[in-house]
Amino acid sequence: MAQKNLLPLILLGLLREKSKTGYELKKDFDTEIGEFWSVKHSQIYLELKRLTELKEITSTTGYFGSKVEKTYYEITSLGVERFEKWELSFQDELAVNKDEFVLKLYFIKDRHDERLKRLLNNQYELHLEKFLHLKQRMNDVFSQTDKEKNFGHYLILNHAINRESEYTKWLKDSIAECENKKQ
Amino acid sequence: MAQKNLLPLILLGLLREKSKTGYELKKDFDTEIGEFWSVKHSQIYLELKRLTELKEITSTTGYFGSKVEKTYYEITSLGVERFEKWELSFQDELAVNKDEFVLKLYFIKDRHDERLKRLLNNQYELHLEKFLHLKQRMNDVFSQTDKEKNFGHYLILNHAINRESEYTKWLKDSIAECENKKQ
DNA sequence: CATTACATGTAAGGAGTTACATGATTAG
DNA sequence: CTAATCATGTAACTCCTTACATGTAATG
Secondary structure, X not given: OOOOOOHHHHHHHHHHHOOXXXXXXXXXXXXXXXXXXXXXXXXXXXXXXXXXXXXXXEEEEEOOOOOOOEXXXXXXXXXXXXXXXXXXXXXXXXXXXXXHHHHHHHOXXXXXXXXXXXXXXXXXXXXXXXXXXXXXXXXXXXXXXXXXHOHHHHHHHHHHHHHHHHXXXXXXXXXXXXXXXXX | OOXXXXXXXXXXXXXXXXXXXXXXXXXXXXXXXXXXXXXXXXXXXXXXXXXXXXXXXXXXXXOOOOOOOEEEEEEOHHHHHHHHHHHHOOOOOOOOOOOHHHHHHHOOOOOOOHHHHHHHHHHHHHHHHXXXXXXXXXXXXXXXXXXXXXXXXXXXXXXXXXXHHHHHHHHHHHHHHHHOOOO
16 A cells, blocks of 8 residues: 555445435535545545445435436445444554654754744644634534534544644743743 | 655755765654654655755765765755755645544544444553653653754654643543443 | 675555546525 | 536646665674
8 A cells, every 4th residue: 555545444434324425525524524634526536436346335326306417325335344344443553643843843953043933933823723723613513412422523623622732832832942041 | 746745855954964875864764753754765765866856965976984885965055945945934724634543533423332442542552652752762862951952853852742641641531431421 | 694784776556636627506 | 697616527746655676794
């Protein structure tokens, strides 16, 4: 494998809940799952074709009450099998977390570097925005009952909020350390 | 661009400090920078070739006191220019943080799902190990003086430790929530 | 004497992004 | 009537990984 190909698993996971068109799957990435994964529609349609060849999904094309032709994809038992095998699998090591900003910082040696504070501030704005956005999402998506119905989603939203909270706090602290003149 | 190609920037950044061979660059990814970025040696040699064509680095092949032929790469002013332009650039949006485990959780609906606790525990082990490893790294790499000499590296090690600390705490809390029987 | 580390590549193939391409429907 | 949204693809390109490939030097 060139890269660990998780897209087919995502598609199977989404189709396990209900049959969908490629466009609906694409829309899922614009909303919920888009917080945690990104993909282009071109890749989705390619992967749907491949999954069909593997007989892990089947497709039905037609006019379903509408005037536009659509293709609905449905998961097969083979697809369910593959998905559940993945869902149960353990990881034996963690992937490296690639973060462009972290990489950039690696090359900055001097604490009093002019650029450092500006870069940290730029990053702070981005992560604060994301933090607030995630808090909003949590409020919008989860009432107490919804939490019980989508517990995994609730957990990872929590995690994402914590992560951004840590990120902004770290940036704040780092900015302060830059401004601290004495040793 | 297929993906945001940061490898040439990393190589330029490493070569800006001192001239190195491809093998030495590869070794950098086994140690320090390997905590924050991963790459295969095959890709390094390809990128070095490309950077040479772009005249952002130059190469010198020969026997430098040793019996083995080596090729040393040196950054040019063009290379420095490109690197510094990147180093000064601001991001206008954050990339999605792709985490296989987070993705997997997204599909788990039920709080009392058998699998959930085992998956969380597996993940906890991995992140605890990483957390301890990073703490060790911090101890090994940074005395007070070294911190002033490699401030960026110091900051991102701090961040990585905080991140793993958050991750393990979140997993612990999530495990507790699973075990909590009442609503 | 065998294994590990040093040292440098090429080839094949999959994964992801960007751009190209087309056409219908709906909302303002 | 125009723009946005719906809906589905193909093509080109490049990044990344895995595997193949070769040879020397040092270490035990």
